[in-house]
Amino acid sequence: MSAFPQVVIIGAGLVGLSTAYYLAREGFKDIVVLEREATHAQGSSGRSAGGVRLEFSNPSSVRFSQFGLDVFQRFQDEFGISAGFKPCGYLFVTSRPATIEALRGPLAMQHQLGVPSELLAADEVRRRFSYIDLPDLAGALYGPQDGVGDPAAVAYGYIRRARELGVTVRFGETVTGIETEDGRVTAVTTPHSRIETRVIVNAAGPQARAVAHMAGVDLPVLPYRRSVYVTGAFDALPTAMPMTLDLDTTSYLRREGRSILLGMSDPDEPSSENVETDRDALEKIVSTVLPWVPALETAAIMRGWAGLYEVSPDDTAIIGPVDGLEGFYCANGFSGHGFMHAPATGRVMAELIAGEEPFVDLGPFRLSRFQDRSATREQLVI
Ligand SMILES: Cc1cc2nc3c(=O)[nH]c(=O)nc-3n(C[C@H](O)[C@H](O)[C@H](O)COP(=O)(O)OP(=O)(O)OC[C@H]3O[C@@H](n4cnc5c(N)ncnc54)[C@H](O)[C@@H]3O)c2cc1C
Incomplete structure (x- = not known):
């Protein structure tokens, strides 16, 4: 020693x-x-x-995610406890054609690294994920291997x-x-x-x-507060849906069991160590998500929490x-x-x-x- x-x-x-x-x-x-x-x-x-998720714009971040995904998938064997990983997929939607164009370079790099991500046309997104109501939808990036762990x-x-x-x-x-x-x-x-x-x-x-x-x-x-909210049991959205994110507003939702989890990154949030949940944050998230996922109109928020992102420039x-x-x-x-x-x-x-x-x-x-x-x-x- x-x-x-x-x-x-x-x-x-x-x-x-x-x-x-x-x-x-x-x-x-x-x-x-x-x-x-x-x-x-x-x-x-x-x-x-x-x-x-495996979709990033630099190859090192993609490889970091691939390693993490692999570890989570066989966590039980190495650690004797499940990482609770569920491969629900990730769907990044946007109404900006320029965003779709900007994603093409990273997509080619992701494919070279074996990531099965794909760009979906607006019609296909509407057909497969009909809960999304974006009249000007330009398309989406879909990551079928992505998911959520514990x-x-x-x-x-x-x-x-x-x-x-x-x-x-x-x-x-x-x-x-x-x-x-x-x-x-x-x-x-x-x-x-x-x-x-x-x-x-x-x-x-x-x-x-x-x-x-x-x-x-x-x-x-720098630390920035990020808030997350969870609805009560909610059946008006598909039981199997990807983590769905709107790149234009940074708002997102996904299944959390029978509930729906919602969140967003508020660009007006100042750097602080505040981890309180408050009404303003909740109202901002709800008013940002509702216009593109109107089915949530009848959902009741049951709980929420906030934590800190540690953000680099x-x-x-x-x-x-x-x-x-x-x-x-x-x-x-x-x-x-x-x-x-x-x-x-x-x-x-x-x-x-x-x-x-x-x-x-x-x-x-x-x-x-x-x-x-x-x-x-x-x-x-x-
Ligand atoms: C709401 C929210 C949602 C998120 N969603 C995702 C997601 O979907 N996917 C994803 O990959 N990431 C997500 N993240 C980010 C992810 O949670 C963090 O990046 C990650 O947990 C950082 O881990 P860490 O160990 O670096 O930091 P922490 O978990 O914060 O650990 C740092 C530790 O250092 C301790 N510490 C600090 N100062 C001192 C000191 N002076 N002396 C001793 N101890 C000290 C703290 O007490 C703390 O326990 C999310 C974060 C938040 C807040």
Whole structure:
């Protein structure tokens, strides 16, 4: 046993737990996860809608999703608990012909990677998904392999296996400081302890910027509230329907058992750590969804919740080491995709820390893309 942990991970959400698991599987010993809350997955991970889709505009994000989908499909075998994955499909609709045109490039790339996504003409969308009422519908992108999983089950699977492999998870430990010396990390401090280490992983989700700041790193990740609502049992929509998203308004709906789950990304929402649900958010979502899914007129909202997206400037995650600070790694800024991308993130973090070549090109996820202006915005964001 070494004198201090080989790796300290800050945050016991999906990303921190996945990283801990893959590191332990890689053979790392003395991994410590520090979490400020009393248990795991109390941040964004416990408030996620669980969507998994393969359609992204950069190949690395597609491959991250493919890895996540594969892990979720055989989760039972590896983790002894089902990830609850249901392959309902994803349907992205738009009334803008220019959006359909812009999707053609990414579609070709997706096909090269074996993703069976397809563009559907407006008539076909109306025929197959008659609950959509968009008079100017231009078409849709359909992902038949996509679906929805259970983030709580996945987080539980990761923490249980990680612990079995020797990972220590310490709750009620808020990281308040990161010590560095000669351009490398040396220790993490909390109100209770000082832990020396040579490797720190920032997996602090919406609080990632504050944690990076402790190490003197400027990380452009901001928290934004996202609200989700669920109706009572509702039979006026098909029992089997894809996760259906309107790219023009960012509003979406899908089946949640006999109920319907609704949400949207409100462009007027300021960055904050507010996770209250309120009437304004509900009214905005309902008034945005109703015009294109009028069948929902008779639905009753039964419950709702809000959580934080951790958003980067180009809606793409920031994953990897930080230039100029040896031993400090980021796994942040998932911009609404951190459930589906947590498995691949954990794997590449373990590969990076082990000094191996990551199984996916991490170019699009480099922090330095914001300095060298090579960042390109993800087109498919909700
Ligand atoms: C409403 C909603 C719907 C979503 N839907 C989807 C979806 O359909 N598909 C999808 O892929 N993603 C979705 N997401 C995004 C996804 O949930 C997140 O990207 C993901 O959970 C991020 O995981 P994380 O581990 O990075 O962050 P978190 O789960 O927030 O974990 C970070 C942890 O760090 C801890 N922490 C912070 N600061 C400190 C500190 N100083 N010391 C110690 N601990 C600290 C926090 O307490 C927290 O537990 C959704 C998010 C929301 C809010």
